[in-house]
Amino acid sequence: MDKRQSIMNAARDSFGMFGYKATTMDQVAKIANVGKGTIYTFFTNKEELFQQIILELLRDMKSKAEAVIDDNEHFKLNLHNSLFVLLTYRKDHQLTAKLFQEAKEMGTKEAKQAINEMEQAIIEYIKEKLTAAIKKGFIRKCDPEVTAFVLLKIYISFIFDWEENHQPLEKEQILSYFDEYIFKGLALSKC
Amino acid sequence: MDKRQSIMNAARDSFGMFGYKATTMDQVAKIANVGKGTIYTFFTNKEELFQQIILELLRDMKSKAEAVIDDNEHFKLNLHNSLFVLLTYRKDHQLTAKLFQEAKEMGTKEAKQAINEMEQAIIEYIKEKLTAAIKKGFIRKCDPEVTAFVLLKIYISFIFDWEENHQPLEKEQILSYFDEYIFKGLALSKC
DNA sequence: TGCATGACCACATTAGACATTTGGTCAATT
DNA sequence: AATTGACCAAATGTCTAATGTGGTCATGCA
Numbered sequence: 001m002d003k004r005q006s007i008m009n010a011a012r013d014s015f016g017m018f019g020y021k022a023t024t025m026d027q028v029a030k031i032a033n034v035g036k037g038t039i040y041t042f043f044t045n046k047e048e049l050f051q052q053i054i055l056e057l058l059r060d061m062k063s064k065a066e067a068v069i070d071d072n073e074h075f076k077l078n079l080h081n082s083l084f085v086l087l088t089y090r091k092d093h094q095l096t097a098k099l100f101q102e103a104k105e106m107g108t109k110e111a112k113q114a115i116n117e118m119e120q121a122i123i124e125y126i127k128e129k130l131t132a133a134i135k136k137g138f139i140r141k142c143d144p145e146v147t148a149f150v151l152l153k154i155y156i157s158f159i160f161d162w163e164e165n166h167q168p169l170e171k172e173q174i175l176s177y178f179d180e181y182i183f184k185g186l187a188l189s190k191c
Numbered sequence: 192m193d194k195r196q197s198i199m200n201a202a203r204d205s206f207g208m209f210g211y212k213a214t215t216m217d218q219v220a221k222i223a224n225v226g227k228g229t230i231y232t233f234f235t236n237k238e239e240l241f242q243q244i245i246l247e248l249l250r251d252m253k254s255k256a257e258a259v260i261d262d263n264e265h266f267k268l269n270l271h272n273s274l275f276v277l278l279t280y281r282k283d284h285q286l287t288a289k290l291f292q293e294a295k296e297m298g299t300k301e302a303k304q305a306i307n308e309m310e311q312a313i314i315e316y317i318k319e320k321l322t323a324a325i326k327k328g329f330i331r332k333c334d335p336e337v338t339a340f341v342l343l344k345i346y347i348s349f350i351f352d353w354e355e356n357h358q359p360l361e362k363e364q365i366l367s368y369f370d371e372y373i374f375k376g377l378a379l380s381k382c
Numbered sequence: 383t384g385c386a387t388g389a390c391c392a393c394a395t396t397a398g399a400c401a402t403t404t405g406g407t408c409a410a411t412t
Numbered sequence: 413a414a415t416t417g418a419c420c421a422a423a424t425g426t427c428t429a430a431t432g433t434g435g436t437c438a439t440g441c442a
Contacts, residue, residue, distance in 0.1 A: 003386090025434060035387035037436075046434065120356075142371065150372055153348035154341065161344065165311075180333065181341055182372055194415090216405060226416035228407080237405065 004042045006032045012053050016094040019102040020050060020110045047110060054114045057096070058121050061089050065125065075138040076183055079129060080175045083151060086122050087159045123148045151182070195233045197223045203244050207285040210293040211241060211301045238301060245305045248287070249312045252280050256316060266329040267374055270320060271366045274346045277313050282350060314339045342373070 010032035014023040025046055029036040043049040068081040090096045096118070103111040126148035133139050158174045169177075201223035205214040216237055220227040234240040259272040281287045287309070294302040317339035324330045349365045360368075 024432085026432095029388090036434090037387050038385090040435070041386080146368060147372075149353065150345065150348065150368070153344060153352065157341065157344035162340065177337060177341070181338075215403080217403095220417095227405090228416055229414085231406070232414080 003032075003034055003038060007034060007039055007042060007049070008053065008056070011049050012056075012095065015050060015053055016098055019098050019106075019108070020114075021102065021106065021108050050110060050114070053095070054117060057093075058118065061086055061118075061121070062125060064089060075133045075136075076179065077175075079126070079133075079151070080178055082129065083126065083155045084159075084171055084174065086125075087155050090118065091159060119152065122152055126151055154178070154182070194223075194225055194229060198225060198230055198233060198240070199244065199247070202240050203247075203286065206241060206244055207289055210289050210297075210299070211305075212293065212297065212299050241301060241305070244286070245308060248284075249309065252277055252309070252312070253316060255280060266324050267370065268366075270317070270324075270342070271369055273320065274313075274317065274342060275350075275362055275365065277316075278346050278350045281309065310343065313343055317342055345369070345373070 007028065010028045011023070014028055014031060023046075025036055025039060028049075029039055032039075039049065043052065065082040065086050068085050069078045070081075090100075099111045099114055102108050103115055123145070127144045130139070130142070130144040130147055134141055134144070155174070155178075158169055158177065162169055198219065201219045202214070205219055205222060214237075216227055216230060219240070220230055223230075230240065234243065256273040256277050259276045260269045261272075281291075290302045290305055293299050294306055314336070318335045321330070321333070321335040321338055325332055325335070346365070346369075349360055349368065353360055
């Protein structure tokens with residue numbers, strides 16, 4: 001029985017259920033069935049333990065985003081599916097949802113930091129996809145950093161902000177707006 | 192000397208300097224050189240006084256947005272200038288800046304509400320501009336509500352969020368991204 | 383003997399009794 | 413009739429004792 005692994009499992013559950021602040025090292029130790037001191041032989045402190053959980057989460061998100069890519073499909077649809085999966089994960093996954101709540105309601109530093117890391121990771125991921133797509137000629141040349149930033153912000157707007165004052169949007173609806181605004185553009189020839 | 196007006200002036204200054212919560216009715220009365228009771232002959236309570244200040248602010252924002260429109264220019268440039276003026280106002284104006292700070296740092300209900308009203312007002316304003324532009328054939332047909340929402344979110348992203356991790360963008364830079372992403376679109380013919 | 387442990391400690395956080403401030407009222411005043 | 417500021421209840425802030433928490437390390441088990 002792998003002690004490090006059971007500590008990770010306990011920490012993931014506890015952070016997911018109670019957030020960063022409300023998770024105590026005593027509790028993690030109890031759930032993991034180890035002495036508290038044992039945790040400190042694998043992780044230097046609470047923050048590093050949390051960081052490891054976040055890194056694991058980031059890897060999981062990335063693999064879920066990759067899993068949805070179909071090489072027989074258009075770049076546009078793959079990009080949409082990846083972004084949608086990533087932001088749905090962020091919205092529905094227990095740990096991410098809890099961290100968003102904690103960051104918003106209590107302003108916990110570590111929660112905010114983790115959220116920022118998630119956002120940076122998504123931008124980095126999208127940036128790679130865009131760079132590859134430009135090289136292959138699927139989309140025209142553009143700054144991948146700015147474009148990834150814009151895409152993420154638009155998806156966040158559609159998936160999170162829109163619901164504040166409207167009925168939630170369907171996945172297909174978001175795809176069609178994505179197509180309409182970013183891929184086709186608004187202008188007529190004259191303007 | 193108009194008592195109502197001097198109360199409004201005092202309230203505007205005080206809300207702008209100290210925010211909603213830290214502004215006391217005693218203070219407003221003192222600055223306005225009236226007895227506290229007098230305030231309650233013009234406004235039913237603190238919240239309504241604040242609401243009147245916000246309504247005045249909204250009218251001011253709208254007139255500043257209108258002032259920047261040039262009928263000899265393209266729709267796109269006018270839209271950009273309006274959005275830029277509105278969000279720069281939101282960023283730099285004493286009262287709006289203070290309210291954003293208060294909403295973020297203290298979560299004051301009234302500040303959040305006021306911010307939401309501002310956002311709704313901007314969307315309403317942009318929606319009207321879009322509806323007119325569609326009717327005149329300047330842009331192709333689209334849902335004005337969703338489009339206004341997307342435009343606002345993108346400008347907020349560029350003017351506020353981008354600065355969190357990057358150098359601020361110039362006004363012209365934002366215009367060119369606006370053009371690039373929304374008006375022209377990303378796609379090549381093939382995808 | 384080496385590794386896991388939980389009692390232990392310094393410090394952070396909370397609870398709750400008490401003091402102060404504040405939104406709103408209204409009898410007195412002009 | 414219009415204005416005012418002393419007044420009040422309720423909200424908010426302050427102070428301190430008590431409790432909780434991250435992290436350590438002497439102890440003891442395998």
